[in-house]
Amino acid sequence: MAYSGALEEANEPTSPPEATVRNRLPTLFEVLCRRTHPPVDLFSFYIYMRDQQRSVDYLDFWLDVAQHMSLCRHYVRELRRSVLVGTPDLETEESKRSSRVLEAMGDLSGPARFNDEQGRERDAQISNYLREQPPPGGIHDSPLSSQERRARASTQLSSSTPHQITDSNSPEHSVARRDIRASAEKILYTFLLPGAEREITLDGSIAADITYAIEEENRDDPELFDVAKDYVFQAMERDAFPGFLRARAFGNLVPPTLIARLIIGLVALFGAFWTGFNLIFLNRSRLERCWEILPFTIGVYFLASYQYSLDPIMALAGFSELTPLQFTRIREPYVRKLLIQRSLVVLAVTALVDAALCVLFIFVPGHRL
Incomplete structure (x- = not known):
């Protein structure tokens, strides 16, 4: 039935x-x-x-x-x-x-x-x-x-x-x-x-x-x-x-989306590391290396979403994923409060890890091989 x-x-x-x-x-x-x-x-x-x-x-x-x-x-x-x-x-x-x-x-x-x-x-x-x-x-x-x-x-x-x-x-x-x-x-x-x-x-x-x-x-x-x-x-x-x-109540993503985010996050992070090491060993300027912020941010954000089963931006906007690419608005008050609190934690972790990686690969002295 x-x-x-x-x-x-x-x-x-x-x-x-x-x-x-x-x-x-x-x-x-x-x-x-x-x-x-x-x-x-x-x-x-x-x-x-x-x-x-x-x-x-x-x-x-x-x-x-x-x-x-x-x-x-x-x-x-x-x-x-x-x-x-x-x-x-x-x-x-x-x-x-x-x-x-x-x-x-x-x-x-x-x-x-x-x-x-x-x-x-x-x-x-x-x-x-x-x-x-x-x-x-x-x-x-x-x-x-x-x-x-x-x-x-x-x-x-x-x-x-x-x-x-x-x-x-x-x-x-x-x-x-x-x-x-x-x-x-x-x-x-x-x-x-x-x-x-x-x-x-x-x-x-x-x-x-x-x-x-x-x-x-x-x-x-x-x-x-x-x-x-x-x-x-x-x-x-x-x-x-x-x-x-x-x-x-503690997440807003479904398993197929989590797997996709894990794959995207790993690919983005691999690309960020590969690009970062290349720019360091080519002795490029720190201004050019600032572009590494983009792949590092994408990779860390998607991996954090996978780890916590939560997309913080989507949760702060008031949405939860019901099935892949189908969303419902969060209407339960207590659940909304929980998701907002967890979203702020995830964003803080993402920003901290992202900033640490970007600073490391941007400000490390270059050395041309």
Whole structure:
């Protein structure tokens, strides 16, 4: 599932007030909840997981499960709204009991992605309700093979995918229970089954337990993914997120650009040394040797950029590299402050080393061989 388009549209999320005054680096949960700004936002993290960590499937799984929860919320919210306005279809005793459960639920209009106690309790109520109301036309009612169910899930979600659903806007059409079922199956067939298209590695029997719950117990509630979602979150927090912060909060260049700068810096420095020694042994004037400032400055600047993974001039201008030759403006206040401080250090080191080399090769006495 390609999230890059949808995430790019959300590259400037609406953040709570604390995001603008946060005097620290963000946490992974804040990034995933879109509480941060570039270059430490969700879109930048997605690009990092795809291009550098090479494990974007884990992030896609986490986002799919989060969207599945959002889909379930919309479904239950629609049911609750229909109950509150008085739906004439609720005639049976089971339907009346279901309506009482829906009426007992609190306000479902708030965001689900903020990890507060009220939100967790509300999501647990939604999961309990969906477990008590098995999906119509379930697995036990239809002898479909695993391959047929996989194709059906992909077909059903191709036109009404939950990826476009967020907590801030309603879906373009009403969410049906079969959409929830298809969403759960698609997550299973895409990430969890052995040999799946984008299979992720989970600890123990997590994948097998989810497979059994979906295919044998006919479940599609979001709680069945909780263990896998927590495991993936902890894996990203432990293995990927520290590197992401180092790359985006303390630097503004990507690996291909760093390699190019290393090559350019070494070539420029080699040219500067070669020219400098030639001018010394040809006994040229110090005025002519002043031209050595140019290759020395280029070489030292590019090597310092490689060493610190930071282009200080670009950082001071407020830009960070997202992919080679694609830039984003630095909007996270604390990260901008960090990059400005590091940029000044890099410029000071560059100026000091450059000045030392230039003085050495310009003012050393010449001697014609």
